[in-house]
Amino acid sequence: xxxxxxxxxxxxxxxxxxxxxxxxxxxxxxxxxxxxxxxxxxxxxxxxxxxxxxxxxxxxxxxxxxxxxxxxxxxxxxxxxxxxxxxxxxxxxxxxxxxxxxxxxxxxxxxxxxxxxxxxxxxxxxxxxxxxxxxxxxxxxxxxxxxxxxxxxxxxx
Amino acid sequence: xxxxxxxxxxxxxxxxxxxxxxxxxxxxxxxxxxxxxxxxxxxxxxxxxxxxxxxxxxxxxxxxxxxxxxxxxxxxxxxxxxxxxxxxxxxxxxxxxxxxxxxxxxxxxxxxxxxxxxxxxxxxxxxxxxxxxxxxxxxxxxxxxxxxxxxxxxxxxxxxxxxxxxxxxxxxxxxxxxxxxxxxxxxxxxxxxxxxxxxxxxxxxxxxxxxxxxxxxxxxx
Numbered sequence: 544x545x546x547x548x549x550x551x552x553x554x555x556x557x558x559x560x561x562x563x564x565x566x567x568x569x570x571x572x573x574x575x576x577x578x579x580x581x582x583x584x585x586x587x588x589x590x591x592x593x594x595x596x597x598x599x600x601x602x603x604x605x606x607x608x609x610x611x612x613x614x615x616x617x618x619x620x621x622x623x624x625x626x627x628x629x630x631x632x633x634x635x636x637x638x639x640x641x642x643x644x645x646x647x648x649x650x651x652x653x654x655x656x657x658x659x660x661x662x663x664x665x666x667x668x669x670x671x672x673x674x675x676x677x678x679x680x681x682x683x684x685x686x687x688x689x690x691x692x693x694x695x696x697x698x699x700x
Numbered sequence: 701x702x703x704x705x706x707x708x709x710x711x712x713x714x715x716x717x718x719x720x721x722x723x724x725x726x727x728x729x730x731x732x733x734x735x736x737x738x739x740x741x742x743x744x745x746x747x748x749x750x751x752x753x754x755x756x757x758x759x760x761x762x763x764x765x766x767x768x769x770x771x772x773x774x775x776x777x778x779x780x781x782x783x784x785x786x787x788x789x790x791x792x793x794x795x796x797x798x799x800x801x802x803x804x805x806x807x808x809x810x811x812x813x814x815x816x817x818x819x820x821x822x823x824x825x826x827x828x829x830x831x832x833x834x835x836x837x838x839x840x841x842x843x844x845x846x847x848x849x850x851x852x853x854x855x856x857x858x859x860x861x862x863x864x865x866x867x868x869x870x871x872x873x874x875x876x877x878x879x880x881x882x883x884x885x886x887x888x889x890x891x892x893x894x895x896x897x898x899x900x901x902x903x904x905x906x907x908x909x910x911x912x913x914x915x916x917x918x919x920x921x
Contacts, residue, residue: 552902553873553880553895585902588909592859592874594851597762600754603771608749610771611778618779 547571548578555582556589665689725790725888734794737785745785749778752795756802762875763806763856773809777802796886800868807860807867854912861908866901873898 544552547567555564572579670693681687725731736744756777760770780801788797859867872878872886880898884891 549899550895553898557879581906584906584909588858588902588905589874591851591855592870594848594855595762595871596875597758599758601757601761601767601770603753603757603774607753607771607774608746611749611775611782614775614779615782618783 544578544581545571545575548575548582552582552585556586665692725793728793730794731790734785734788734790737782738788745782748781748794752798753778755795756798759799759802760806763803764809765852769809773802773805777805780805791888793886796868796872799872800864803868803871804864810856810860854909857912858905858908862901862904866897866904869894869897870901870905 548555548571551564551568555568572582669689733744733747737748753774756774757770760773760777761767764770764773777798781798784801788794859870862870869883869887872883873880878886880891880894883889883894887894889897
């Protein structure tokens with residue numbers, strides 16, 4: 544769709560063609576088939592949307608406000624009931640104790656895992672050095688471990 | 701088909717609306733009412749409900765054509781207004797904000813109830829329903845009713861593909877009959893931006909309509 548039509552489209556669709564739409568608008572439509580076709584589709588679409596217009600004003604039944612307030616109260620209770628579980632003193636205390644216990648277990652587990660994983664893999668130099676001059680086992684625990692690992696890694700039948 | 705101008709009055713500034721300028725929705729009488737609700741004044745909330753209940757119900761009834769569901773959704777709309785009024789930022793008018801909530805609630809409801817079946821079954825005016833009760837099913841049903849139902853179904857489906865903002869703008873323009881100037885005033889968005897947004901929404905609808913009408917069983921306008 545061309546700029547001129549696009550610019551004035553809403554005024555045109557408002558239903559008063561010619562009132563605010565300049566003469567060039569109509570002139571362009573006469574000569575541009577693409578704009579004419581698209582405009583026609585948009586007009587059909589605008590008409591279609593009007594089926595959603597209420598045929599008349601709808602008044603609520605008596606007591607509408609009271610029913611709204613009832614609903615608000617129910618929803619407020621539902622919202623409150625979810626969080627209030629955490630606010631109850633007994634449940635809150637149990638939740639705190641359980642959380643502390645869980646943290647303690649996790650902390651202990653992590654501490655032991657860290658202590659076990661103090662192993663640092665030997666560097667390439669160490670491996671070469673060990674290969675050339677194998678140390679006697681039983682002098683240094685770390686060196687013993689490296690020697691065993693190198694032996695296992697380079698083992699060939 | 702009657703106009704909703706009585707249901708959705710034009711913004712209260714009257715006369716010519718200052719276009720292309722941002723409207724300050726903070727200093728209106730409506731804003732004072734909102735502030736009172738934000739300060740937990742129940743009477744102010746009651747005033748809002750009483751002021752907009754007919755408008756909200758009419759919007760919902762326009763989409764669903766079912767009184768019981770309309771009232772239920774209207775209650776939900778006001779409950780939502782009550783709980784989220786603290787987040788109302790005065791960028792748009794209160795009516796526009798409520799309008800948006802209302803349309804969103806309608807679409808939530810339709811989504812939950814699996815649109816198609818619900819629309820077809822509940823989408824009659826009382827006269828249509830009476831006529832259909834007296835008629836033999838399907839065989840003697842007025843083709844005009846079927847076309848109207850299909851058109852409503854299509855309109856609802858098309859609008860479902862738009863963003864919340866596009867849908868609200870298009871409904872305010874086409875269903876409520878507001879002009880671009882009025883929309884700019886109501887939403888606090890520049891007129892040119894409104895035009896661009898409306899144009900994009902219309903283009904999107906055309907694309908979706910082409911896709912939908914290629915499927916069998918759908919009626920075009």
